Amino acid sequence: MNNPEVRIVEVSARDGLQNEKTLLPPDVKIALIDRLSTTGLKTVEATSFVSPRWVPQLADADEVFRNIRKVPGVAYPVLVPNEQGYRLARAAGAVEVSVFTAASEAFNRANINASIAESLQRFQPVLDDANAEGVKVRGYVSTALGCPYQGDVPVADVVNVAKRLYDMGCYEISLGDTIGVGTPAKARAMLHAVSQEVPMQALAVHFHDTYGQALANILACLEEGVRVVDSAVSGTGGCPYAKGATGNVASEDVVYMLHGMGMQTGVDLDLLVATGAWLSAQLNKPTASRVTKARTMA
Numbered sequence: 001m002n003n004p005e006v007r008i009v010e011v012s013a014r015d016g017l018q019n020e021k022t023l024l025p026p027d028v029k030i031a032l033i034d035r036l037s038t039t040g041l042k043t044v045e046a047t048s049f050v051s052p053r054w055v056p057q058l059a060d061a062d063e064v065f066r067n068i069r070k071v072p073g074v075a076y077p078v079l080v081p082n083e084q085g086y087r088l089a090r091a092a093g094a095v096e097v098s099v100f101t102a103a104s105e106a107f108n109r110a111n112i113n114a115s116i117a118e119s120l121q122r123f124q125p126v127l128d129d130a131n132a133e134g135v136k137v138r139g140y141v142s143t144a145l146g147c148p149y150q151g152d153v154p155v156a157d158v159v160n161v162a163k164r165l166y167d168m169g170c171y172e173i174s175l176g177d178t179i180g181v182g183t184p185a186k187a188r189a190m191l192h193a194v195s196q197e198v199p200m201q202a203l204a205v206h207f208h209d210t211y212g213q214a215l216a217n218i219l220a221c222l223e224e225g226v227r228v229v230d231s232a233v234s235g236t237g238g239c240p241y242a243k244g245a246t247g248n249v250a251s252e253d254v255v256y257m258l259h260g261m262g263m264q265t266g267v268d269l270d271l272l273v274a275t276g277a278w279l280s281a282q283l284n285k286p287t288a289s290r291v292t293k294a295r296t297m298a
């Protein structure tokens with residue numbers, strides 16, 4: 001494949017934990033991020049500055065963000081839903097943030113209590129401030145391959161929201177299959193359509209693995225030209241406002257597939273597997289990564 005370099009955006013410390021009912025102490029989250037920082041990953045999403053009532057697990061965002069080791073060359077973006085979250089993130093020292101909306105109205109309402117148009121309006125001051133302060137902003141589009149309330153989501157709606165976020169100044173748009181219902185041809189067609197309006201270099205894919213399609217979807221999107229993939233060690237993850245959705249595709253499995261195809265990530269798979277196994281022990285859950293299962297079987 002042309003351009004064999006792929007950047008992995010590791011989302012376990014945010015997406016991976018946000019739906020965990022048992023509150024993990026901040027020390028464990030800090031240890032997770034510090035471990036991930038030693039694996040060669042270039043982007044480690046750290047936490048969310050959202051309402052603690054909406055996502056109690058990440059109520060310690062400030063403490064976690066202040067205490068992680070910031071390794072030079074590694075970016076630590078954090079989610080912000082509004083200006084209030086942006087200011088809290090900045091006060092904690094964040095220099096990269098992510099805003100998030102969706103391609104379907106009902107999910108967006110359930111997730112951030114706003115219509116799509118209202119959410120974009122809320123992001124404008126965030127982008128204005130970020131621009132003035134030299135802060136990078138990533139944009140997420142959820143429900144890009146299906147919505148838990150609406151069902152099918154027209155591709156044109158995904159394209160419109162992605163383009164709006166890009167035009168507002170997001171440097172990268174991550175296309176989320178929030179509930180993991182997509183299949184390869186559909187994923188590829190969606191990415192292709194978005195890439196007609198937003199340059200492919202500014203696109204990322206974010207697949208949950210509910211139906212076991214995530215790796216196949218990623219391969220189809222790599223063939224279409226995407227070179228940024230979101231994933232979470234141990235296959236952790238899920239949105240509390242997307243009922244029935246399971247974890248993200250496991251980073252270990254993505255890296256194994258990419259390296260097997262001769263693509264480069266800069267990530268040390270052994271260290272990633274060790275971190276995934278450590279996280280599943282902390283969560284007291286079996287890992288969802290097939291690679292970690294295979295490598296750690298007695």
Ligand code: HMG
Nearest residue numbers: 049050051054081084085111112113140142143176178239
């Ligand atoms: P709201 O209740 O409409 O907010 O929630 P509000 O503006 O009316 O404020 C209500 C209270 O929240 C106030 O406090 C605010 O101060 C507080 P009170 O006066 O009642 O004590 N508040 C905040 N506190 C801390 N940080 C903030 C903040 N903002 C308001 N930033 C809101 C609206 C957006 C805040 C809420 O809906 C929310 O926080 N939602 C976050 C949901 C979330 O994090 N979902 C998961 C992430 S998205 C995802 O997982 C998908 C993704 O992975 C991609 C994919 O898979 O598709 C990215």
Ligand code: MG
Nearest residue numbers: 015176178238
């Ligand atoms: Mg997600």
